[in-house]
Amino acid sequence: MVPTVAAMTNQLPTRLTWQQVCARRLQVHALARPAKDARPSEIVAATAGTHAQVMSAAELGIALRIEGATRVDVRHALWNEHSLIKTFGPRGTVHLLPAAELAVWTGALSAVALGPSPLPDSVRMSPDQTEAVLDAIGTALLGTELTVDELTEAVADLAGPWAADPVMPAFQTYWPRWRQVQHLAGHRGSLCFGPNRGRNVTYTNPRRWLPSFRPAAAEEALPRLLRSYLRAYGPSTPQRFAHWLNAPVSWAHSVFESATGQLCQVDVEGSPAWLPAGESDVPDEMPSGVRLLPYFDGYAYRVGNQPPEHLCPGRAADRILGGNFQVLLVDGVVGGLWHQRRSGRRIAVTVEPLVDLTPAQRGELDLQVCRVGEVLQGNATLTIGRVTVGSHG
Template sequence: MTELSVEQIRRFRLAVHHLDRVYANADIPAVVGACGMQNSPPGAWETALFNRVPGCSQAEMERLLYEEKVLLQAWSMRGAPLVFPASESRTFLSALIAGEGEPWIYTQGIALALDYLQMDFEALLEQMVQVMPQLDGRLILSKTALDQTIADWMLPFLPEEKRELWNQPSMYGSPDKQTVGGAAVSFLLRPCAYLGLVVFGERYGISPTFTSYKTWMGHELRADHHEAASTLVRKYLHCYGPATPDMFVTWLGCSRKQGRRMWELAAQDMEPVSVLGKRAFILSADRDQFGLPGELSRELLLLGGHDPFLDQRDWFILQPDKSLHKQIWKLVTNPGAIVCRGEIIGVWTGKKSGNRGLEFKMTLWAERGRAIRQELEQLAVEYAAFRGKELAGIVVEEPR
């Protein structure tokens, strides 16, 4: 069994994540389609694309997403908003449809509402699927409004004794803004997204809009979730291999049963390798690329905190020192990562300063010298310009 080194894995992943060199605007569908780009917090996908295609402006990104609709945003893996090529909707949506006896992704939290309503998950989802066509031809501003609008549509279809409970204040933390029904709808929107019933529209200020897939794309999503699931597994292994089924389950945010079912659909395309003495899998088609690393023309990167490259589940590849992992991967919002040749060597944050400025704070975990500080400042200047800002200040902390 082939033994792969940490260095080989880093170089391979930099290349397949399109971080080995600067890519052109014409490459955007392939770049975004590698494994999708999370857009939580809002704007995360723009930072990720900028790091791969720095020549693409924010205006151009919005044009591809909102006007040309080459790209599409919808809830996908882990229930998070994801931007991906519209042509690959089945891979990033239909693939996630739960099989018989499998819980749907991101729906575990609905249990509180179901217990209160004394209702069955599948029955409630079926009712919601029946009313979702009312979203055709509509554009609803804000997630709160979407939840409550659909909850109102569902009300007449509920048993009469459930309707008063449905309209009670939510038990999930925003009782002044959300009803129990709105909370239930919020969880059920993920399955509806995978079924091609709801997508994100254009963003207005701080609020997203929502409509149906049919309205946004002009046609319904034709699902073939078995083939789509096999494709998604291959995408995952291409971007994150060597990997294991459990790592895939965590990345997808699905049940172990669903993840292993999907994994098996692409098993014939995999082969085992050894990483630090442990067994993992790669795509057989990628074998030669691990042994022949391409040229690396970009050694230093300022990645956003939720960049796809940081979604590697074997964190020791990115940073061998486990004591530093909690500084990189937080429970809520991650800082940005300073990456050198595939290793995270520090973290960074940026905050607005006045109307036109961005201030950066960077923390390096080892002394790197003046040259790298100058390069970090240049990267900060370029990122600030991409965001339409000037560099208002930069602090780089190194150990003494």
């Protein structure tokens, strides 16, 4: 168990309400008001990574948090400055991570306890084969960018033809055996995404852009990643940290215990939770404002810190829980969902509120739709109506 504040300091923990927690989240995530003069990498650091399975959604989510920014600024940070790195992050999913923090992320993610493989014995690789493939990936990508087919050939040449056996069922086809550890190569810091080559995704080694990069030692990286998570999504608990990383709860408890001196306990309406030490202050104002969060942004907002009944109250729970929707935040909690459809420069935005919007909130929604158009470099129009598009996979 994580020691309590009373046990460590003989002081009672700070008491917070869920509204105060929500106000803190909005402020930290630059959702209370867009940040002035912030760099995309600073926004990504503040939110403990940005989900980037849909790159256009990542660009929108980051740029909406920076006053006057567009998707061009995010692309420049990723492909020109290399202050952002696109790779495999929490839960093995595609993320943008700050290049300045890549050593911490890779050192921590490569130390996350893994659950049992869901693959059959005939598909799995032995520990020695796994290491051979991971070494081959890192070697093959040094100094170049390869498509998945080109990387398959290179891994087979370096590790052995068995690595390219098409044995993994995926999307009505079979992937080569090595791809079961593709995300682990990202976690080890030997693979990241390169710029697309036409419609083909490419991969490279992050050392091409960050020559001095090396993953940090786990004992240093894990407490630092925990503090980043708690800064972005706290107050939180080992159970929620485990959920965020898709890791065993017992392992998450051990990470909290290793960082005991760097954490402070607070009381959130009767439930204990933790923040980084010295960071228990909350904004004076209550959560307010209307914000549009794109795909995976709203999902991360929920997954980062449950319980869902506080973030998705009333009709929102029935409408969006269990799916990945673009969500409408109203005063810091989910108050609707939205969708956009693009045709040339025209962007038709449909918003389905699940709460009654005041005239002031309706005016804020108009401004948010305009910002979506600016970020995506188009002309956005708003329709209030039912969103008929299903959740994103």
